[in-house]
Amino acid sequence: MDISHINLIETNIKNLWKVADLYRTEVNSKTPYSILDFFPHPSGIGLHVGHTVGYIATDIFARFKRANGYNVLYAMGFDSFGLPAEQFAIQTNQHPEITTHNNINNMLSQLECLSLSHDPSRSFSTTDTDYYKWTQWIFLKIYNSYFNNLTGKAEPIENLYSKLKSKKYTIEDGLLIELENNYSEEEINQLVNSMRLAYLNDVEVNWCPMLGTVLANEEIKNGKSERGNHPVEKRKMKQWMMGITAYADRLYNQLDTLDWPTNIVSMQKNWIGKSEGALITFHSKTGKQYKIFTTKPETLFGVTFIAVANQEDQVEKQIDEVIHPITKETIPVWTANYVIGDYGTGTLMAVPAHDQRDFEFAKQHNINFKPVVRPNYAWLVENALESMPQSQLLNHWKTDPTKFKSAYEGTGPLITPQQFEIFEDISVKNQKKQVRNFIEQKKIGKYVTQHKLRDWLFSRQRYWGEPFPIVFDKAGNAYPIDENQLPVELPQQYDFKPELNQQSPRPPLEKASNWKTVQGIILDNGSVKILNQNEINTYPTNMVQTFTRELNTMPNWAGSCWYYLRYMDPKNDSTFVSKEKLEYWAKDKIGTIDLYVGGAEHAVLHLLYARFWHMVLFDLGYLINPEPFTKLLNPGMMTADAYMDERGVYVDVEDVVVKNQTAIQISTGKPLTIEPGKMGKRYKNGIDPKDMCAKYGVDVFRMHVMYISPVTQSSTWNANIKGMQRFYNSIHQKLQDCIDIEYSKTDDTSQLHKTILSVTEEIVNFRFNTAIAALIKLNNSVEKFSMNDCVIILQLLYPFAPHLAEHLYQQIRSKMNNLPQLIEHLQWPTYDPKLIVETKIKLPVNIDGKIRDVLEIDINTTDDEIKILILQNTKIQKYLQQSYSLQIIRKDKPIIANVTTT
RNA sequence: GCCGUUGUAGCUCAGGGGUAGAGCGCUCCCUUGGUAAGGGCGAGGUCAAGAGUUCAAAUCUCUUCAAUGGCACCA
Numbered sequence: 006m007d008i009s010h011i012n013l014i015e016t017n018i019k020n021l022w023k024v025a026d027l028y029r030t031e032v033n034s035k036t037p038y039s040i041l042d043f044f045p046h047p048s049g050i051g052l053h054v055g056h057t058v059g060y061i062a063t064d065i066f067a068r069f070k071r072a073n074g075y076n077v078l079y080a081m082g083f084d085s086f087g088l089p090a091e092q093f094a095i096q097t098n099q100h101p102e103i104t105t106h107n108n109i110n111n112m113l114s115q116l117e118c119l120s121l122s123h124d125p126s127r128s129f130s131t132t133d134t135d136y137y138k139w140t141q142w143i144f145l146k147i148y149n150s151y152f153n154n155l156t157g158k159a160e161p162i163e164n165l166y167s168k169l170k171s172k173k174y175t176i177e178d179g180l181l182i183e184l185e186n187n188y189s190e191e192e193i194n195q196l197v198n199s200m201r202l203a204y205l206n207d208v209e210v211n212w213c214p215m216l217g218t219v220l221a222n223e224e225i226k227n228g229k230s231e232r233g234n235h236p237v238e239k240r241k242m243k244q245w246m247m248g249i250t251a252y253a254d255r256l257y258n259q260l261d262t263l264d265w266p267t268n269i270v271s272m273q274k275n276w277i278g279k280s281e282g283a284l285i286t287f288h289s290k291t292g293k294q295y296k297i298f299t300t301k302p303e304t305l306f307g308v309t310f311i312a313v314a315n316q317e318d319q320v321e322k323q324i325d326e327v328i329h330p331i332t333k334e335t336i337p338v339w340t341a342n343y344v345i346g347d348y349g350t351g352t353l354m355a356v357p358a359h360d361q362r363d364f365e366f367a368k369q370h371n372i373n374f375k376p377v378v379r380p381n382y383a384w385l386v387e388n389a390l391e392s393m394p395q396s397q398l399l400n401h402w403k404t405d406p407t408k409f410k411s412a413y414e415g416t417g418p419l420i421t422p423q424q425f426e427i428f429e430d431i432s433v434k435n436q437k438k439q440v441r442n443f444i445e446q447k448k449i450g451k452y453v454t455q456h457k458l459r460d461w462l463f464s465r466q467r468y469w470g471e472p473f474p475i476v477f478d479k480a481g482n483a484y485p486i487d488e489n490q491l492p493v494e495l496p497q498q499y500d501f502k503p504e505l506n507q508q509s510p511r512p513p514l515e516k517a518s519n520w521k522t523v524q525g526i527i528l529d530n531g532s533v534k535i536l537n538q539n540e541i542n543t544y545p546t547n548m549v550q551t552f553t554r555e556l557n558t559m560p561n562w563a564g565s566c567w568y569y570l571r572y573m574d575p576k577n578d579s580t581f582v583s584k585e586k587l588e589y590w591a592k593d594k595i596g597t598i599d600l601y602v603g604g605a606e607h608a609v610l611h612l613l614y615a616r617f618w619h620m621v622l623f624d625l626g627y628l629i630n631p632e633p634f635t636k637l638l639n640p641g642m643m644t645a646d647a648y649m650d651e652r653g654v655y656v657d658v659e660d661v662v663v664k665n666q667t668a669i670q671i672s673t674g675k676p677l678t679i680e681p682g683k684m685g686k687r688y689k690n691g692i693d694p695k696d697m698c699a700k701y702g703v704d705v706f707r708m709h710v711m712y713i714s715p716v717t718q719s720s721t722w723n724a725n726i727k728g729m730q731r732f733y734n735s736i737h738q739k740l741q742d743c744i745d746i747e748y749s750k751t752d753d754t755s756q757l758h759k760t761i762l763s764v765t766e767e768i769v770n771f772r773f774n775t776a777i778a779a780l781i782k783l784n785n786s787v788e789k790f791s792m793n794d795c796v797i798i799l800q801l802l803y804p805f806a807p808h809l810a811e812h813l814y815q816q817i818r819s820k821m822n823n824l825p826q827l828i829e830h831l832q833w834p835t836y837d838p839k840l841i842v843e844t845k846i847k848l849p850v851n852i853d854g855k856i857r858d859v860l861e862i863d864i865n866t867t868d869d870e871i872k873i874l875i876l877q878n879t880k881i882q883k884y885l886q887q888s889y890s891l892q893i894i895r896k897d898k899p900i901i902a903n904v905t906t907t
Numbered sequence: 908g909c910c911g912u913u914g915u916a917g918c919u920c921a922g923g924g925g926u927a928g929a930g931c932g933c934u935c936c937c938u939u940g941g942u943a944a945g946g947g948c949g950a951g952g953u954c955a956a957g958a959g960u961u962c963a964a965a966u967c968u969c970u971u972c973a974a975u976g977g978c979a980c981c982a
Contacts, residue, residue, distance in 0.1 A: 007941075268911055268977065275910080275978045282982080299982060312982085343980045353982040362980060457981065605976080712930075714920060718912095719975085723919060728930045731945090775921060778929060785929095849926055851963080859926060892962070894925075901925045903962055 011702040018808040019120060021815075025827060028079075030124045035076035037590045040067050041572070041634075043603025043611075044084040044565045047108035047130075049093040052115045053691035054710060054722060055643030055684040059602045061707050062640060062716045062773060064121045065804040066600065069768045071122075072800065072833040078590055080127035080572045081116065083109050086137075087561020088216070088232055091469035095502055101469040105132055118698045119707065120807060127575045131471075131564030136571065138492035139581035140563050141474040144203060145485050147621055148475075151200040152251035154180045159251075159624035165200055169193045176200065198483075202248040202621060203463065205483060210462055212240040217503030217510065218466040219244065221560065222459055223276075223610045240509070244464040245473065245557065249617045253277050253456035256616055262595055264636040266717075272608040278457025283441075285354065285450030287311055287327040287336070295327055295338065298349035298455055303440045305331070305449075306424045307356040307377035309367065311338040314346035321370065330449045331424070341366055349455060357412065364412035374406045379420050380413040388413075461614065463560060466510035468501035470558030476523060476533050477553050484533040484552070493554075496520035512556040521554050565611050566618040569598050569633060587629050596635030597628065605639045612637075638771060641719035647688035648677040655689040684722060692722065701726050704806035705733045711773040711805060736784045737809060740798065743790045744816050751794045753787045754840055761836040764801045777805060792817060796824075797834045850881055850902045860902075868893045875902060 022028070040063050045056075067079040085105045093108070094101035109130060116123070129136050150159045168174045168181070175184040176196050188196065198204065210219040215235035219242065224231050249256075257277045260270045282300035289295065295311055311327055325338035343362045344353060357367035358376040367374060380388075385398040388410040393401055401408050403420060416433055419425070425443045427436065444450050472493045474486040486493060496517040504511050514521060525535040526548045533552060541549055570582040573590050577583055591597040597619070612634075619633040648656045648668050660671050668677040685691050697706045709729040714720035751757060760783040767776035780801060790798060796817055803810035814828040825831060848860045848871065860874055871893055875881055881904075892903045 266911095271910060272977055278978095278981065280981070297982080301982080341980095344982080345980070348981050350982095355982085360982070362982080455981090608977085712920090718920090721919070723931075725918095725931055732930085734945090772921090774919095778921065781929070847926080851925080894962070901963075903925095 008700065008702065011705075012699070014812045015120075015703050015808040018811045021811065022120075022827070027827060027829065028122045028124050029126060030076065030078055030080075032586070032589045033076055035074060037078065038070050038075040038600075039078040039569075039572075039590055039598045040070070040600045041079075041569050041598045041602070042081060043601075043607065044082065044568050045112065046087070046089045046561075047083045047085055047105060047112045048089055049097065049104065049108055050691070051108070051111050052694060053684050054694050054697060055645075055691075057119060057694045057710055058643060058716060058720075059604070059640040060116070060121055061119060061710055062638075062771070063600070063602050064119070065707075065711070065768065065773055066771070067122050068804040068807060068829065069833070072803065072829055072831065074832065078127075078572060079123055080125075080575075081121070081123045082128045082568060082572070083112070083130040083132075084561060084565050084568070085109060085130040085132040086470050086559075086564055088218075088465075088467070088469075089561070091467060091501075092216075092232070094469070101501060102132075105130070105469075115693070115695050118695050118703060120703055127572050129568075129571060129575055131561075131568065134492050134494055135578060137471045137564065139571070140471050140559070140567070141491050141493060142488060142581060143567060143618065143622065144471075144559070144563070145474055145488060145491075146625060146627075147247065147618070148201055148203040148485055150202050150621065150625060151197075152202060152248060154251070155183075157255070159202060159621045161625070162197060162201060166193065166197050169196060202251065204246055204248065205243055206246050206460075207241055207243050208246065208462065209239050210242050210244055211237045212242070212510065213237045215505060217505045219462060219464065219510065221462045221562075221610075223461075223613075242510070244462055245555075247461040247463045247614075247617070249461045249613070250456060250458050252617050252620055253279065253458045254454065255620060256458075256613065257456075259616075259632060263632060263634070265634075266605075266637060266639055269605060269608045269612070269637060269639065272605075273613060276458065276609040276613065279454060280456075281452070281454050283444055283450045283452050284350070285330070285444070287330065287354070289325050289327045289338070290335075291325070293325065295352050296350045297352045297354045298453075299354055301356070301359065302444055302450070302452075303419060303425075303437060304356040304359050304377055305354070305440075305444070306421070307358050307375045308336060308354045309357055309373050309375055310336055310355045310363075312341040312344050312353050312355045312363070312366070313338060314344040314351040315340040315342050316346065321366075331447070337372070339366075339370070339372075347459070348457065358406045359412050359414060361412045361414060364406075368407060376403055376406050376413075377420055377424075378413060378415075378417045380415065380417055384413060384415065385409070461617070463563075464557035465560050466503060466512040467558050468495070468498065468503070468513040470561065471563055472514070472558055473555035475555040476525065476535075477555070478550055483555075484527065484531065487528060487532045487534045490535055495558075512558070514554070514556040514558070521556060523552050523554065524549055525552050526550070562611060562614045566615045567622075569601075569615075570628075581627075584629070591630050594630055594635060596632040597630045598634045600636045600638070601634040602638045602640060604642070638717055640716050641714065643684050643720055643722055645684045645688075645690040645692065645722035646724075647690040650675065650677055657689045658692065690722075692724075697726070701730060702733070702808075704809050705729050708733070708777055708805050712777050713774070715772050715774055717771065732781050732784065733806065733809070736780070736798075736802070737813075739784065739788070740790070740795055740813050743795050744792065744813060744820070747820070748789045748791050751787070751790045754794070756783060756787050757790070757794055757797065758836040758840040761797065761801065761834050762841060765833070765836075768804065773805070780805075792821060796831070799828060800831055800834050803828055846898060848899050848902060850875055850878070851904065862899070864898050866899065868895075868899075871899060871902060875904075 042059055042063050063079065067077045070077045090105050091101050094104045097104060131137060131140070149162045151162050151165045153160045169186065169188060170193065172186055173183065175182050175186040179200065211222070211225055212219050213230045213235050216230060216233060220230055220237065225237055228237060229235060230237055257274060257279050260273055280300050282298055283302040285297055285299065287295040287297065297311065308329065315321065319342055321339060321341055323337045323339050327336050327338055329336055343366065344351065355363035355366065357363040357372065357374045359378055379399065380402065382398065385402060389398060390408055390410060418433060419436060422436065425440050427439045431439065441452060445452065472495055474491060474493045475483050476486060477483055496514070496519070498517050500516050501513050503513055523535045524541050525533045526544055528534050536544070536549065567581065574582045574586040587597070615633050619628060622628045623631060648658065648661045650656055650670060656670055656677055661677060662669050662671055669675070670677055694706065705726065709726045712729060713723050760779050763779040764776045767773065767779065796814065799810040799814050811828050818824040844864055845861055846864050848862050850860060860878070862871065862874065872891060875891065889904050894900045894903060
């Protein structure tokens with residue numbers, strides 16, 4: 006088949022769909038289903054074929070779902086704010102607005118060629134003012150709420166204010182408790198501000214001089230910036246924070262309600278880092294307090310030193326002494342390098358007998374040991390350093406644990422339970438409960454759930470991001486901007502570059518001198534209304550104040566935290582998404598989106614942030630589902646061969662020809678070494694899907710990409726697309742002939758119906774490679790199809806090769822009456838169970854472990870009849886010279902005949 | 908160190924208690940008026956290794972090995 010012919014067919018079909026406005030989605034009476042790809046950054050270099058795996062997969066699923074009678078929400082917009090877009094603008098020395106615009110257009114044309122069935126009327130970019138207006142609006146909602154730990158939900162901040170005013174509640178360690186307070190008005194205001202879910206705080210931040218901005222913990226990998234791999238320094242700065250830690254428990258526990266890949270769930274759980282234990286305070290003689298967190302409070306009487314994180318030097322030394330809260334013994338305090346300042350309280354109670362790191366530290370610094378838990382004998386035997394009689398093992402352990410290889414970190418009965426006032430024999434599980442009672446009754450400490458998760462740093466010293474809807478008065482107090490004045494638009498500014506390598510960050514917006522200061526009045530609800538020149542004169546001068554805008558911008562995660570909601574209601578200018586639309590698309594579901602497809606690299610960033618925003622908006626009553634995404638799938642990463650010349654420089658794939666597994670550089674004729682690498686700019690091995698479509702056709706390309714491997718598995722780009730081309734040509738030709746000749750009967754209806762069954766099942770389970778394999782198999786085994794059956798095959802083919810399917814369908818439609826206008830309007834075919842039932846089966850005859858022949862028999866043949874058939878079989882007779890036993894194995898039907906000679 | 912995933916033909920992957928499969932690549936043949944192409948025949952495997960369960964194991968169970976992803980002085 007001539008490629009120009011195929012291109013023509015595909016162009017015509019695209020036009021046909023465009024005219025019919027096939028992809029437009031409206032609320033209707035069908036069952037809704039929403040499919041979403043991860044939000045793409047419109048990068049400067051555009052998409053390569055690796056990116057298309059997920060997109061083609063969701064398109065196949067969307068077409069399949071629609072053909073099954075669902076109303077499918079499937080759209081794509083662009084995450085166009087943020088570092089990637091801005092870095093590209095800096096590198097190419099153009100304004101980000103221009104580069105963003107160009108990049109989006111470039112990407113749209115790449116996506117266009119793939120014929121993804123996105124509803125174009127639902128597309129938007131995060132940089133659109135009528136989009137980021139709502140990003141700012143959501144920020145204000147978060148700013149104006151707090152997390153009520155008593156109800157476990159976010160509430161409007163006014164509720165907290167009135168609670169504190171009522172004097173019935175106190176705030177302790179950021180938690181609300183029912184206890185009378187005597188706060189002053191000023192204290193209340195301060196506490197209320199500190200409890201906001203978006204709050205300003207002086208925090209140690211990750212300052213990246215080379216990027217000229219601070220970064221979130223999640224954006225740091227191995228001490229370097231994830232983007233660009235630049236060094237990162239700690240610095241104290243006043244920054245906006247998001248109180249995500251308040252949601253740690255819900256973020257953790259609700260993971261189990263989601264249909265997500267286990268590795269993503271475990272990554273999020275790791276990141277949130279839930280651990281349960283006790284907070285215990287040790288007092289020093291000088292009155293200083295050491296708050297420690299322990300997951301093993303039952304070892305309280307085994308503490309022989311307190312270890313604090315080593316802040317300044319790396320020298321481990323004793324610095325203080327504390328009193329044990331029960332025994333009143335004196336315990337030394339040491340600085341230890343193994344203690345992490347950021348984790349827990351940065352201080353721990355060291356129990357050398359029962360913690361390996363404490364064990365080693367104590368040995369090194371000659372600190373004593375106090376075993377309190379009894380190990381089992383197997384452990385004692387295995388870990389004893391010197392040989393000792395078995396009866397003496399436990400005594401040795403009790404007196405000198407250094408005679409053993411390591412600390413005993415397991416559980417077990419306490420050696421001296423009386424210390425916890427336990428006097429009867431109880432199980433280890435009950436022992437834990439008693440220890441808890443003891444610690445709580447004696448008020449030594451309290452039981453808490455601790456999380457590794459930190460609050461989310463939300464400020465960036467960048468130009469290309471959403472401005473905060475916040476201003477400051479002369480005293481530095483923050484005020485939200487009046488909701489009705491949103492959006493706060495970015496100033497048109499051509500000096501947008503951050504100042505790199507500065508000692509401290511200076512946000513680029515500081516240079517927007519006309520923008521950064523405003524006149525305004527404080528409204529009754531506490532927000533600021535900004536006034537233009539004419540308005541100022543209508544207010545008394547003592548009401549009008551000068552404010553400075555917040556000069557930092559939001560991180561690019563902000564826009565991607567809620568975009569999935571906007572697809573449901575993209576043009577609404579009275580709310581970010583209406584309840585009616587939510588009720589239609591997501592009623593009674595766990596997640597608002599049914600299926601979410603995207604790479605594992607966002608496991609702890611976007612997927613955690615988006616869940617957090619969702620939960621806040623859910624608590625405040627704006628959303629109807631407890632989670633954003635019900636089912637998540639990660640397409641595998643695609644690698645491709647990269648080519649390196651003798652100097653070790655990567656050569657562009659365009660300049661390479663591969664023959665017999667040797668690579669030659671076309672321009673120089675020199676041999677190249679081949680090695681695989683992640684597809685992309687770095688290895689110069691990115692392949693533009695547009696080129697592939699032009700060269701082989703969209704349908705062939707789509708099927709080829711899907712056939713390489715299961716969607717969720719990493720794969721290597723296979724440049725040899727010929728196999729799929731052959732299949733395409735072959736089935737195209739075959740069906741074309743069938744349509745031209747108009748056969749009345751199909752060769753093998755059973756095979757066709759088996760294919761319906763298997764293609765359907767494979768698509769449902771997201772195994773598109775095997776779905777295509779089933780179609781290839783059908784094509785290899787059946788020659789003639791009736792017109793009706795041609796339609797069925799085209800329907801099966803449609804999700805994968807939509808143009809070819811539609812093209813041939815239109816020919817059939819012109820010959821047959823009563824067919825709907827487009828192939829998608831047909832209901833997905835069902836198989837006839839009667840036609841896939843086997844009547845004949847193959848029965849292997851196994852003689853002493855070797856298959857000697859295979860009989861083809863009717864499925865209902867009895868054992869006796871089979872035995873006669875075997876005895877009559879000349880091929881088998883020669884093996885039956887000696888005596889033998891014969892057995893027919895059945896499972897619903899005869900499976901195998903086993904012959905054992907003796 | 909902890910948690911997860913994967914080992915099947917040279918490559919990419921199906922299958923999965925009952926004859927070992929597909930596409931590419933490779934051999935050979937046919938087409939020479941679609942030719943930097945098309946079609947056909949064929950060769951290729953101890954299903955990572957070992958043990959167990961079973962009449963029967965690539966498939967189930969356990970152990971080991973190897974790849975790979977994530978987390979990690981987490982108290």
